[in-house]
Amino acid sequence: MAQIKIGQAAPSVNLESIDGKNVSLADFWQDGRSTLLIFLRHLA
Amino acid sequence: MTQVVSRKDDFEMLKSDIVTISFGTSYWARIWLEESQSPYPLLLDTERAAYRAYGLERSLLRSWGWRTISYYAQAMWKGEKWRGIRGDSSQLGGDFIVDPKGIVRLAHPSRDPTDRPPIEELLSVLQKLN
Numbered sequence: 001m002a003q004i005k006i007g008q009a010a011p012s013v014n015l016e017s018i019d020g021k022n023v024s025l026a027d028f029w030q031d032g033r034s035t036l037l038i039f040l041r042h043l044a
Numbered sequence: 045m046t047q048v049v050s051r052k053d054d055f056e057m058l059k060s061d062i063v064t065i066s067f068g069t070s071y072w073a074r075i076w077l078e079e080s081q082s083p084y085p086l087l088l089d090t091e092r093a094a095y096r097a098y099g100l101e102r103s104l105l106r107s108w109g110w111r112t113i114s115y116y117a118q119a120m121w122k123g124e125k126w127r128g129i130r131g132d133s134s135q136l137g138g139d140f141i142v143d144p145k146g147i148v149r150l151a152h153p154s155r156d157p158t159d160r161p162p163i164e165e166l167l168s169v170l171q172k173l174n
Contacts, residue, residue: 035062
């Protein structure tokens with residue numbers, strides 16, 4: 001699996017919010033703000 | 045995650061957004077939000093499309109190595125509650141900072157569950173982008 005490196009374009013993936021809304025990751029950084037993405041492990 | 049929640053004001057001062065992503069179900073996600081008191085948006089990725097896109101691996105060996113067992117043992121010794129395993133415990137997480145142009149400025153795929161970037165490193169990268 002290819003790992004993401006610094007300087008690369010960040011992949012934007014469409015995901016679902018907890019309320020069932022469709023959200024694109026790019027929606028966050030396209031707002032003009034830096035974004036910290038935290039990928040969790042299992043929810044414990 | 046606990047530290048990211050407790051340093052919320054510092055992240056806000058740097059005008060940055062924080063987004064948490066989970067491959068879990070909405071049922072467990074709601075419970076986790078309540079338990080963690082996380083104020084950040086939580087997105088669900090049950091198909092793990094984003095996990096794959098960011099190169100985050102599954103590894104049973106690295107997920108349950110001595111570092112992980114030692115970490116959980118110490119946490120329980122300090123009084124933390126063991127909440128059990130909710131989902132695929134082999135899936136590893138990671139942390140990424142993306143600037144407003146969509147370029148990755150920090151990439152930290154976890155080698156094991158205890159491998160997360162120090163909070164000061166996250167704040168430092170965001171400060172430079174500010």
